[in-house]
Amino acid sequence: MDGMTMAEWLDDFLFTYETLIHALGVHGLLALSMYCVMAVGQLSLGQAAFMGIGAYTGALLTLNLGLPFWLVLPLSALAPAVVALVIGGPTLRLSGVYLAISTIALGEVLRVLYINAEWLTGGALGLSGIPRKADLWLIYLLLFLAVLGFWAVGRSKIGRAMEAMREDEAVAGVMGVNLPVYKMGALVVSAMLAGLAGCLTAHSNSFIGPNEFGFEMAVTILSFALLGGIGTPIAPVIGALVLTSLPEILRPLQDFRLVINGLIIVVAVLFLPRGVIPFRLRRAP
Amino acid sequence: MTTLLSASRLTKQFTGLLAVNEVDVEVSAGSVHGIIGPNGAGKTTLFNLISGLLPLTSGTLTLDGRDVTSAPPYQRTRLGVARTFQNIRMFSDMTVVENVMTGMHTRLKSSGVASLLRLPGFRREERAARDKAMELLAFVSLADKARVRSGDLSYGDQRRLEIARALAGDPRLLLLDEPAAGMNPTETRDLGTLLRQVAKRDITLLLVEHNMGFVMDLCDRITVLNFGRKIAEGGPREVRDNPAVIEAYLGTKVAARLAKAHGA
Amino acid sequence: MLSQQLVNGLVLGSTYALFALGFTLIFGVLRVINLTYGFYFTIGAFVALTVAREFGANIWVALPVGALSAGVVAVVADWVLLTRLRRAKAGELSSLMVTLGAVLALYSLMAVFIGTDIQRFPFGFVDNTAIEFGSIRISLVQMLIVGTTFVLVAVLFLLLQRTKLGLMIRALAENEDAARLMGINVGLTVAAVSFLSGTLGGAAGVLIGLNFNAIQPFMGEHMMLRGFAVIIIGGLGDIRGALIAGVLLGVLEVLTAGYISSNAKEAVAFTILVLTLWFRPVGLFGRAQAKRA
Numbered sequence: 001m002d003g004m005t006m007a008e009w010l011d012d013f014l015f016t017y018e019t020l021i022h023a024l025g026v027h028g029l030l031a032l033s034m035y036c037v038m039a040v041g042q043l044s045l046g047q048a049a050f051m052g053i054g055a056y057t058g059a060l061l062t063l064n065l066g067l068p069f070w071l072v073l074p075l076s077a078l079a080p081a082v083v084a085l086v087i088g089g090p091t092l093r094l095s096g097v098y099l100a101i102s103t104i105a106l107g108e109v110l111r112v113l114y115i116n117a118e119w120l121t122g123g124a125l126g127l128s129g130i131p132r133k134a135d136l137w138l139i140y141l142l143l144f145l146a147v148l149g150f151w152a153v154g155r156s157k158i159g160r161a162m163e164a165m166r167e168d169e170a171v172a173g174v175m176g177v178n179l180p181v182y183k184m185g186a187l188v189v190s191a192m193l194a195g196l197a198g199c200l201t202a203h204s205n206s207f208i209g210p211n212e213f214g215f216e217m218a219v220t221i222l223s224f225a226l227l228g229g230i231g232t233p234i235a236p237v238i239g240a241l242v243l244t245s246l247p248e249i250l251r252p253l254q255d256f257r258l259v260i261n262g263l264i265i266v267v268a269v270l271f272l273p274r275g276v277i278p279f280r281l282r283r284a285p
Numbered sequence: 286m287t288t289l290l291s292a293s294r295l296t297k298q299f300t301g302l303l304a305v306n307e308v309d310v311e312v313s314a315g316s317v318h319g320i321i322g323p324n325g326a327g328k329t330t331l332f333n334l335i336s337g338l339l340p341l342t343s344g345t346l347t348l349d350g351r352d353v354t355s356a357p358p359y360q361r362t363r364l365g366v367a368r369t370f371q372n373i374r375m376f377s378d379m380t381v382v383e384n385v386m387t388g389m390h391t392r393l394k395s396s397g398v399a400s401l402l403r404l405p406g407f408r409r410e411e412r413a414a415r416d417k418a419m420e421l422l423a424f425v426s427l428a429d430k431a432r433v434r435s436g437d438l439s440y441g442d443q444r445r446l447e448i449a450r451a452l453a454g455d456p457r458l459l460l461l462d463e464p465a466a467g468m469n470p471t472e473t474r475d476l477g478t479l480l481r482q483v484a485k486r487d488i489t490l491l492l493v494e495h496n497m498g499f500v501m502d503l504c505d506r507i508t509v510l511n512f513g514r515k516i517a518e519g520g521p522r523e524v525r526d527n528p529a530v531i532e533a534y535l536g537t538k539v540a541a542r543l544a545k546a547h548g549a
Numbered sequence: 550m551l552s553q554q555l556v557n558g559l560v561l562g563s564t565y566a567l568f569a570l571g572f573t574l575i576f577g578v579l580r581v582i583n584l585t586y587g588f589y590f591t592i593g594a595f596v597a598l599t600v601a602r603e604f605g606a607n608i609w610v611a612l613p614v615g616a617l618s619a620g621v622v623a624v625v626a627d628w629v630l631l632t633r634l635r636r637a638k639a640g641e642l643s644s645l646m647v648t649l650g651a652v653l654a655l656y657s658l659m660a661v662f663i664g665t666d667i668q669r670f671p672f673g674f675v676d677n678t679a680i681e682f683g684s685i686r687i688s689l690v691q692m693l694i695v696g697t698t699f700v701l702v703a704v705l706f707l708l709l710q711r712t713k714l715g716l717m718i719r720a721l722a723e724n725e726d727a728a729r730l731m732g733i734n735v736g737l738t739v740a741a742v743s744f745l746s747g748t749l750g751g752a753a754g755v756l757i758g759l760n761f762n763a764i765q766p767f768m769g770e771h772m773m774l775r776g777f778a779v780i781i782i783g784g785l786g787d788i789r790g791a792l793i794a795g796v797l798l799g800v801l802e803v804l805t806a807g808y809i810s811s812n813a814k815e816a817v818a819f820t821i822l823v824l825t826l827w828f829r830p831v832g833l834f835g836r837a838q839a840k841r842a
């Protein structure tokens with residue numbers, strides 16, 4: 001740091017790693033959106049798709065309608081929430097595989113639609129020139145608030161009900177938990193978080209394309225939550241931090257990033273079902 | 286006495302098996318009502334129908350005059366039905382006190398927003414809930430284990446925790462599926478005392494149990510099931526002397542011999 | 550025009566049916582949504598491509614070699630990923646997640662070493678002539694697809710209904726514990742089911758790769774959308790349902806492309822999938838039990 005002040009060094013650091021630091025925050029939000037569904041014992045593989053809906057909605061509202069960012073952001077959370085209602089409505093009444101299947105299918109169909117609806121989405125080239133309105137502080141503020149929110153709600157009857165559903169859904173129902181409402185609530189909130197993350201990505205990368213929100217991203221988001229575990233809301237966020245920064249630190253791993261993410265899921269499910277941060281949130285005062 | 290729970294022609298068919306077959310049961314408010322019958326008689330299935338865990342094939346179910354035939358479990362819980370399970374089903378990762386607080390789900394009124402913002406009302410309610418949970422744990426003699434992981438409790442403790450969790454929702458009707466199973470005689474006697482105290486709190490008990498002494502001692506009225514059908518009903522003495530019941534439990538030969546001995 | 554489209558729809562539909570057949574078979578018997586299935590499709594196509602390129606094999610060699618290799622891969626994948634979960638009687642979501650992670654790892658590994666460029670069968674691998682019946686044109690590849698689908702389906706049905714292995718498989722599908730008590734070698738039957746479904750997936754990969762003449766590691770993944778739609782529309786685990794739903798989907802897609810737009814075609818599968826879930830979650834024929842949560 002010779003000849004540099006702390007502030008200059010920080011500026012330099014932020015400049016060099018800007019993309020990574022943005023990605024860390026956004027991936028933290030995505031990990032939380034995964035956490036939210038898994039916390040009620042469900043599996044949604046549509047987090048990347050919800051993110052994509054948020055990203056395209058946000059980008060199009062900014063580019064085509066010129067709406068202010070404070071309005072774009074909530075609308076980008078709303079759009080995937082509506083889709084979540086349409087998909088969650090029928091599937092949450094059925095066994096868990098139906099939600100998982102239809103959400104993977106959602107990601108797949110959207111990818112093709114983004115490519116084909118060239119007039120709107122720019123097709124395979126995607127949308128570019130999106131103004132960079134997602135400041136670093138905003139991303140991290142939202143991440144912080146989301147963790148705090150999950151932590152607070154986790155320590156209430158809602159958190160206890162969610163853990164109960166995860167452990168034994170039928171008994172949770174006998175405790176008086178309105179299962180359909182809780183499942184739908186979790187899915188909608190998780191879709192909103194993913195939509196926010198998508199909108200933030202669009203407005204920090206200034207470019208989005210149809211392949212960023214597909215299968216690979218969906219599985220990657222799942223790997224965040226499985227690596228960290230879902231005992232506390234911070235655990236999946238740490239999972240995201242590790243898996244996002246690892247390939248940056250170990251450059252040779254870069255090519256194998258997706259292979260590693262996939263293998264982490266395999267290993268976590270088979271040998272580490274609680275993740276590497278197995279603590280659980282206390283839910284009583 | 287008023288009827289709290291009324292089941293009429295309750296039927297549950299699994300593929301090729303009538304587990305509960307046109308059973309009528311009336312449970313009076315304030316009573317201790319026993320359900321007995323040999324293994325596989327359909328007792329647990331009957332409980333599952335009453336608590337809403339299984340949809341019924343036919344029949345009707347009313348609780349305090351209100352039709353709950355197709356109400357989902359959470360609505361029945363709100364109306365005052367609580368239960369324990371034969372194969373203990375606790376939230377084993379939670380602490381003991383958290384388990385009990387989960388049982389209060391329908392009685393806690395704070396909104397999601399209140400808990401998100403940790404408003405004073407919410408925090409007061411949570412503390413009150415914790416205190417009430419601690420009282421219930423003291424009631425079932427588990428106060429000193431409140432912060433233990435539930436899955437680490439001994440078997441008898443887990444059974445009593447399930448009772449505390451069920452009581453936490455202030456039920457009017459408590460279904461107990463073999464609460465004394467796996468308990469030694471001392472524990473069983475203590476359980477009997479506990480259940481009598483529960484009954485004194487104006488909670489109606491519906492009790493499945495294989496320990497005959499325990500049932501005869503505790504119950505005002507007993508319904509006997511065999512192969513899904515109701516074969517007898519009445520007071521403990523009446524049921525004990527009913528030849529059909531003896532036959533169901535001991536088989537025809539023994540019943541005939543007993544009948545002969547009585548006749549002689 | 551319409552009759553030509555119906556023919557094209559039927560051909561496309563048979564590829565969907567063929568693809569979904571093995572997928573629904575796994576669920577019907579083993580009760581897992583095995584997402585590595587898409588990789589069997591990819592592997593089938595790549596093995597066929599390799600033997601065609603390196604050894605100049607023709608389709609009659611490349612098709613079975615590709616399909617059977619995929620079958621072997623399927624047995625290994627099932628054994629490595631699912632044995633442990635099956636023994637622990639883990640929930641259906643655990644097995645879904647394991648196969649999901651594994652399939653991403655497999656596709657990506659392949660992409661790292663082979664690349665994601667589209668590859669094609671050697672020129673002249675299959676005669677690209679077409680036969681005309683009046684105004685209807687059917688290419689040789691299309692006839693091959695429909696013919697192979699028919700043969701494979703017939704073989705599968707005979708196997709399930711007429712052989713001892715078929716009996717074992719049906720017993721396993723009914724109830725694993727009961728099957729074990731009846732003295733059925735469950736491990737072996739599971740392997741057989743994996744092999745069968747892998748072979749079906751691999752054959753679909755070769756034929757569909759041939760039809761579109763575009764082979765690429767993630768081709769199996771892109772096929773999954775149709776696979777999901779078909780097995781849910783047909784009813785999870787329902788083989789006959791999957792066949793009919795597959796053909797139906799193919800015809801609907803072709804008609805949509807013809808009369809509405811080729812963009813709308815891509816949304817057909819997902820739209821029917823969601824409609825089915827809303828209005829008929831047990832699937833078209835309701836044989837499969839849509840297990841209530």
Ligand SMILES: Nc1ncnc2c1ncn2[C@@H]1O[C@H](COP(=O)(O)OP(=O)(O)OP(=O)(O)O)[C@@H](O)[C@H]1O
Nearest residue numbers: 299300304322323324325326327328329330331371
């Ligand atoms: N979910 C189910 N699916 C199919 N059959 C079932 C199911 N649950 C119970 N049965 C069958 O229904 C019958 C009644 O079972 P149930 O558990 O109600 O008996 P029980 O009286 O509680 O017996 P026990 O004293 O052994 O607890 C049995 O033959 C059982 O095998």
Ligand SMILES: [Mg+2]
Nearest residue numbers: 328329330371
């Ligand atoms: Mg029982």
